[in-house]
Amino acid sequence: MNNSLPKSATPAGTASSRVFDHLRKDLVGGRFVAGEKLAINALKERYQVGLSPLREALNKLAAYGLLVQENQRGFRVPKLSRDELDDIARMRLELEGMALERAITHGNSLWEADLLGAAHRLKRADITLDKGEEWEQLHTQFHRTLVAPCGSVWLLRFIEQLHDQFDRYRRLGPKMPTIRQELDDQHHQLVELALQRDAKAARELLDDHIHKSYEVALKRYQEHV
Amino acid sequence: MNNSLPKSATPAGTASSRVFDHLRKDLVGGRFVAGEKLAINALKERYQVGLSPLREALNKLAAYGLLVQENQRGFRVPKLSRDELDDIARMRLELEGMALERAITHGNSLWEADLLGAAHRLKRADITLDKGEEWEQLHTQFHRTLVAPCGSVWLLRFIEQLHDQFDRYRRLGPKMPTIRQELDDQHHQLVELALQRDAKAARELLDDHIHKSYEVALKRYQEHV
DNA sequence: GTATGGTAAAAAATCGATTATTTTGTCTAA
DNA sequence: TTAGACAAAATAATCGATTTTTTACCATAC
Numbered sequence: 317m318n319n320s321l322p323k324s325a326t327p328a329g330t331a332s333s334r335v336f337d338h339l340r341k342d343l344v345g346g347r348f349v350a351g352e353k354l355a356i357n358a359l360k361e362r363y364q365v366g367l368s369p370l371r372e373a374l375n376k377l378a379a380y381g382l383l384v385q386e387n388q389r390g391f392r393v394p395k396l397s398r399d400e401l402d403d404i405a406r407m408r409l410e411l412e413g414m415a416l417e418r419a420i421t422h423g424n425s426l427w428e429a430d431l432l433g434a435a436h437r438l439k440r441a442d443i444t445l446d447k448g449e450e451w452e453q454l455h456t457q458f459h460r461t462l463v464a465p466c467g468s469v470w471l472l473r474f475i476e477q478l479h480d481q482f483d484r485y486r487r488l489g490p491k492m493p494t495i496r497q498e499l500d501d502q503h504h505q506l507v508e509l510a511l512q513r514d515a516k517a518a519r520e521l522l523d524d525h526i527h528k529s530y531e532v533a534l535k536r537y538q539e540h541v
Numbered sequence: 542m543n544n545s546l547p548k549s550a551t552p553a554g555t556a557s558s559r560v561f562d563h564l565r566k567d568l569v570g571g572r573f574v575a576g577e578k579l580a581i582n583a584l585k586e587r588y589q590v591g592l593s594p595l596r597e598a599l600n601k602l603a604a605y606g607l608l609v610q611e612n613q614r615g616f617r618v619p620k621l622s623r624d625e626l627d628d629i630a631r632m633r634l635e636l637e638g639m640a641l642e643r644a645i646t647h648g649n650s651l652w653e654a655d656l657l658g659a660a661h662r663l664k665r666a667d668i669t670l671d672k673g674e675e676w677e678q679l680h681t682q683f684h685r686t687l688v689a690p691c692g693s694v695w696l697l698r699f700i701e702q703l704h705d706q707f708d709r710y711r712r713l714g715p716k717m718p719t720i721r722q723e724l725d726d727q728h729h730q731l732v733e734l735a736l737q738r739d740a741k742a743a744r745e746l747l748d749d750h751i752h753k754s755y756e757v758a759l760k761r762y763q764e765h766v
Numbered sequence: 767g768t769a770t771g772g773t774a775a776a777a778a779a780t781c782g783a784t785t786a787t788t789t790t791g792t793c794t795a796a
Numbered sequence: 797t798t799a800g801a802c803a804a805a806a807t808a809a810t811c812g813a814t815t816t817t818t819t820a821c822c823a824t825a826c
Binding site: 582 | 808
Binding site for chain 2: 329330332333368371372373375376377378379380381387388400403404406407410414467468469470471473474478481
């Protein structure tokens with residue numbers, strides 16, 4: 317019997333995990349305003365789920381740091397602050413730099429292929445497509461691939477968390493084409509340096525890359541307040 | 542009217558947050574066997590809560606990394622592995638070292654007082670009292686205090702997470718009095734070096750401290766398997 | 767005017783029961 | 797004996813309703 321049919325609208329997984337993924341994307345993408353208190357009943361409607369799976373997702377997001385939970389008074393979207401942005405950027409510098417050096421040491425030829433693929437897909441991405449969501453997806457994937465073979469699951473976990481937090485700032489405003497091009501170029505330079513196994517140069521470039529992204533994020537934050 | 546009476550058994554907070562705290566302690570303290578599948582109904586009994594708050598707590602713990610959640614098949618206690626222990630210890634070296642240097646730079650006299658207090662309470666702790674739980678509490682608190690003024694909330698968050706993970710290994714077996722004494726001494730030496738603002742020496746000592754703790758944890762893990 | 771207290775409405779948290787999925791056990795056919 | 801099919805049991809996930817707590821509003825006293 318053929319059980320492999322797509323079953324139409326069964327995206328696999330529980331209602332809770334689906335709403336978690338969706339909410340996470342929306343929080344990182346700035347679909348909620350920082351500091352806002354979440355109206356659970358409205359979210360039920362918005363995501364078409366019941367209360368239980370929704371609350372489970374909210375609890376997970378709170379533990380993950382994309383929400384803050386106050387006992388007996390629900391969930392809110394964390395406030396943004398200059399201090400926190402600085403903190404996040406600095407931690408990205410430290411942790412991603414560390415991870416990149418390790419990745420260049422350990423990464424094999426499969427990694428090289430993945431990296432080339434991820435960079436290529438990112439370049440090809442249609443930035444106009446639904447609010448740049450496809451580009452965002454591929455951009456995240458590229459940075460994930462870059463550090464993937466660092467050998468530490470905890471380091472990767474922290475980096476992913478920081479990325480989500482950083483993007484809350486970076487994605488506050490619309491795309492900035494000029495600086496955008498510069499950052500895109502750096503992605504390819506990063507791949508080259510990685511393939512050449514030049515850990516030192518790669519780390520310096522990544523530092524610069526994060527620094528430039530930080531400037532973008534900071535500007536958007538300041539315009540946004 | 543006097544509303545400030547203790548209200549006997551009202552430890553404040555929601556059922557969910559209470560069971561979260563309790564479960565976290567039990568998971569870190571090794572009250573569950575690694576790899577074990579959690580029987581939710583049994584937990585309901587054990588912690589005297591309903592299904593909803595219990596599941597919310599489990600979801601938070603999964604996001605925090607003290608449980609693994611598999612869609613449609615509940616929660617289990619994460620397995621232990623040599624590789625992961627190595628990873629955790631290495632990350633502790635990196636992150637706590639970084640945090641300690643920053644703390645020594647930024648910490649003020651209030652911090653000095655807190656640190657002395659935490660070290661003193663740790664020394665005074667009755668290690669025989671209920672399975673050393675009081676000592677564990679104070680030990681955690683000491684290490685938290687040590688790095689507290691590092692200036693990065695994310696760094697502190699990651700360090701706390703790593704501590705919980707590390708303790709799953711360290712607390713596998715019973716106390717080892719010989720090495721225990723050596724580690725206790727180091728706590729006081731750390732305070733001294735911190736007060737002297739000798740960041741370099743302090744970091745080296747902390748490295749050694751974590752290294753020794755790692756040896757303990759590794760031995761316990763190997764005996765435990 | 768400000769503060770205090772009381773009530774109604776809203777929202778959060780929790781419960782009890784239902785539904786969906788996985789696991790277990792048994793039987794049958796090769 | 798073993799693989800597969802099926803049913804029954806166990807467990808996970810979700811729903812709908814209830815309970816608890818907070819918030820908003822208004823009246824009264826100082």
